[in-house]
Amino acid sequence: NITTFMNGMAMGWLSPSVPYLMSNATVVGTEPMTDNQIAWMNGATSIGAVIMLPFCGILCERLGRKVTGCLIAVPFFLCWLLKVAATNYLYLIIARLLVGFSAAMFGCLVPIYVSEIAATSIRGQLGSVLIFALNIGILTGYVLGTVLDYTTLASSVMMIPIIFFGLFLFMPETPIYLVRKGRIAEAT
Secondary structure (H helix, E strand, O other): OHHHHHHHHHHHHHHHHHHHHOOOOOOOOOOOOOHHHHHHHHHHHHHHHHHHHHHHHHHHHHHOHHHHHHHHHHHHHHHHHHHHHOOOHHHHHHHHHHHHHHHHHHHHHHHHHHHHHOOHHHHHHHHHHHHHHHHHHHHHHHHHHHHOOHHHHHHHHOHHHHHHHHHHOOOOOOHHHHHHOOOHHHHO
């Protein structure tokens, strides 16, 4: 559920960042962002999720749960990299689209992965961690956004997808996926 936490961080980041992005002190662009630009930046996450959602099931079935899980880190990493490198608001629109891509991917993958890998007796508890991790991520993004400057926050959070990617490499592929692909020996 690190992916869920990462999504929460990206959601929570926006609220404390808006006053900065709309101020004369912003490092993104040469002038403060407008209400319209902020609205597009806010909506871009949902647009990204809608674009990516039809492909999530295909990725899970063709590449496997493990590879798809690792791929979730890529758009999240690029999102924070774009926020650090942003010279205008279009960078932030693209960054928020990428958050939407990752959100769709984790929203599809995490329930599948948990249901296929966890014992029946703990699936409910693991499923409820999803909402908890999302809310902790939102709170963390909001708090860090108020105490850290824009660049420091984006640079720091960029490490979380890297850590997730490294850790998820050690996670097993789900037995159900392996059986579907005829890799019975690996599934046991």
